[in-house]
Amino acid sequence: MPWYYAVSTNTMPAKYLICKRIRLDESVNLNDSSEDELWHELERLTEEFLKVKYRILRKDIRLSDLTKARPSLMDLCVELTKRMLRHCNFCRWNCRVDRTKATKYGACKLDSISRVSSYFHHLGEEIIFRGVNGSGTIFFTSCNMRCAFCQNSDISTDRYNGIPVTPDSLALMVWQLRLEGCHNINWVGGEPTIHLHTIVEAISLLDLYSKDIRDASYTLINADKGRWRRDVNNALYEGEFNAPQLWNSNFFMSNEALKILRLLMDVWLPDLKFGQGRCALSIARTPWYWETVTRNIKMVYEWDEDMVIRHLIMPSHVECCTKPVLDWIAENMKDVPINIMDQYYPDNLCDPYSPKYDPYYKELARLPSKEEILEAYRYAKGLGLNFEILSFEDKNVSGLRV
Numbered sequence: 001m002p003w004y005y006a007v008s009t010n011t012m013p014a015k016y017l018i019c020k021r022i023r024l025d026e027s028v029n030l031n032d033s034s035e036d037e038l039w040h041e042l043e044r045l046t047e048e049f050l051k052v053k054y055r056i057l058r059k060d061i062r063l064s065d066l067t068k069a070r071p072s073l074m075d076l077c078v079e080l081t082k083r084m085l086r087h088c089n090f091c092r093w094n095c096r097v098d099r100t101k102a103t104k105y106g107a108c109k110l111d112s113i114s115r116v117s118s119y120f121h122h123l124g125e126e127i128i129f130r131g132v133n134g135s136g137t138i139f140f141t142s143c144n145m146r147c148a149f150c151q152n153s154d155i156s157t158d159r160y161n162g163i164p165v166t167p168d169s170l171a172l173m174v175w176q177l178r179l180e181g182c183h184n185i186n187w188v189g190g191e192p193t194i195h196l197h198t199i200v201e202a203i204s205l206l207d208l209y210s211k212d213i214r215d216a217s218y219t220l221i222n223a224d225k226g227r228w229r230r231d232v233n234n235a236l237y238e239g240e241f242n243a244p245q246l247w248n249s250n251f252f253m254s255n256e257a258l259k260i261l262r263l264l265m266d267v268w269l270p271d272l273k274f275g276q277g278r279c280a281l282s283i284a285r286t287p288w289y290w291e292t293v294t295r296n297i298k299m300v301y302e303w304d305e306d307m308v309i310r311h312l313i314m315p316s317h318v319e320c321c322t323k324p325v326l327d328w329i330a331e332n333m334k335d336v337p338i339n340i341m342d343q344y345y346p347d348n349l350c351d352p353y354s355p356k357y358d359p360y361y362k363e364l365a366r367l368p369s370k371e372e373i374l375e376a377y378r379y380a381k382g383l384g385l386n387f388e389i390l391s392f393e394d395k396n397v398s399g400l401r402v
Contacts, residue, residue, distance in 0.1 A: 001128065001306035003057070004267035007244040008131075008183045010237045013056065013063045014244050016074060016203050016264050017237070022049050023069035030071055030079045038080055042259065045073045049263055064238045074204050077260050081197040085112060090196045090257050091144045092292045108144045108191070109159050114198035115141045117155040117162035117190070119173045121182055121228060126308060126339055126390050129184060129246065129269070133228070136182030136243075138173060140189040145250055146285040147273070148361045149314070153348035156190045167201035174206060178235040178243040180228035184267065188248035196257055203264055206241050251293045252286065258296055268307040270297050275324035279317060283364070294328060301333045308390065309333075312341045313376045316363040322376045330383040339390040340380055342373045 006012035024030075028041045055061045087096045088106055095106025102111035121134030129135045143156035155161045165173075174185050187199055235241055244266040251270040253261070272293055274280035280289030300307055311325050322340075329338060349356055350364040357365070380387045 001267060001308075004184070004244055004246075004306040006057075007237075007242065007266045010235070010242050013237045013240070014242050014266055015053070016206065016245070017063060017240060017242065018049060018053055018056065018066075019074040019077065019263050020068050020072050020207060021063070021066035022052065022073035024071045024073070024076060028071075028076075030075060035080070035083045038076060038083070039256075042073075042076055042080065045076065046259070046263065049073060062238065063240075068207075073263065077263060078201050078204050080256075080260060081200045084256065085197045089254050091191075091193050091253050092288055093144060094254065108142050108194040110142050110194055112197070113164050114170070114195040115160070115162035116165045116170070116173070117141050119177065121177070121180065122186060125186065127393055128308070128337075128390075129186065129267075131183040133181035133183060135184055135186040135246065136174070136177030136180075137186040137188055137248075138170070138177075140187075140192055140195045142194060143189055143191040143250075144194055144252055145191065148283050148349040148358070149344070149346060149364050150348045151345065152190065157348070165198065167198055167205055170198060170202035171205040171208075174202065174243055175235075175241065176230075178241070179230040179232065181231065181234045184244045184246045186246045186248050186269075191250055191252075192247065193249055193253040193257055196253075196260070200260065200264065203245065206243065251296045252289065253296060255296075258299060262300075262303060262305075266306070268300050268305055269310065270300070270307065271310045271312075272297065272325050272329075273312060273314075273321065275317075275321040277320050277324075279321055283361070294332075298332055301336065308337045308339060310339045310341060312344055313368050313373055314344055314364060315366050315368045315372060318368075318372050318375055318379075323379055326376075326380050326383055326385060330385055334384060335386060337390055338380070338385055338387040340376055340387050341391070342368065342376075344368050 003012065007014050022045050024041060028037060056063060084090060086098045086100055088099050089096065093107040097104045097106045099110060099112045117139040119138040122137035123130050123134045125135040139155060141155045141161040142159040150156050177185060192199060235243060245264055246267050246269060247261055247265040248269040274289055276290045280286045297309065309329060311322065313322055329336065345367060346365045349358040350361045351357055352365045
């Protein structure tokens with residue numbers, strides 16, 4: 001994952017810094033232009049953005065050779081997410097409710113306020129993301145899916161979990177985590193897509209801290225009790241605040257949301273849970289799952305973006321979910337790293353010891369068996385997929401005949 005690694009080590013600028021250099025056409029007014037006109041401008045400027053990014057990557061030009069623009073492509077992304085919030089189409093549900101008024105609620109049950117449950121150095125992510133200092137993970141509340149087994153159900157099913165955040169306070173969280181050495185900023189939940197407006201605006205504010213970045217003693221609550229020392233060298237590219245953006249998502253987002261995220265995310269971590277059948281509908285109450293998530297993942301792949309795919313092995317679902325998922329990956333993007341995860345445990349509605357337990361999900365009320373896990377690994381190996389390094393990390397598999 002060359003782009004992500006270069007941004008993480010501050011040898012390349014994060015995408016948002018490039019967006020700040022792309023100027024809008026003079027005929028486009030962020031306040032007065034129609035939403036259709038703004039989308040047309042985004043399409044046009046995306047091509048310009050890609051040309052500039054590749055020139056920087058080839059070292060034909062430096063970021064410092066480019067002047068910050070106002071209004072910029074970054075400003076356009078902020079304005080479009082604000083417009084989308086008024087007829088919310090962040091995700092595939094396309095609820096079209098005006099979340100700024102909070103008189104009606106869509107699938108995520110949110111108004112315009114975003115809440116963060118926790119943020120910290122996550123040392124349990126894949127090694128390529130956590131490194132030695134952790135992934136700077138920011139957990140948002142609520143979700144646009146209803147997975148019966150959700151292992152983050154405390155935040156995904158409780159829209160009031162956590163504390164309300166503004167774009168400014170969210171930007172400060174990013175600033176803190178990166179100064180403390182986090183290798184990336186990991187947007188997750190719940191589900192981050194339904195907080196797109198807050199996240200995009202927070203990203204637009206990150207460079208505003210560049211002028212104060214050398215004061216690494218800036219006072220913020222340190223959730224790790226002083227374990228991490230702030231160092232300006234963790235976060236500078238050509239004198240500007242630099243933080244790679246990681247989108248850790250169920251990938252049930254709309255095409256419009258994906259177009260905006262393409263300009264801001266440096267690496268992607270999609271979750272592909274269910275096969276083509278009715279499992280997404282019966283387990284997660286989510287229609288259009290397969291066509292939406294595979295379309296989005298395939299689009300990111302065709303853009304030649306850095307990406308890791310996650311798949312969770314679920315009990316009784318190796319044949320209907322795991323194998324079809326692995327088949328699709330083998331057919332469409334065999335080279336992409338995959339984490340075939342074996343840490344499923346029954347939670348939420350699948351936990352037989354919980355008052356929320358629903359017997360309808362009894363097949364999911366157990367751990368996956370050793371045979372199911374090994375069958376998933378054998379199948380992936382037979383397809384020639386790139387999964388061993390991530391899936392077998394910290395596991396003793398010397399005795400397993402995979």
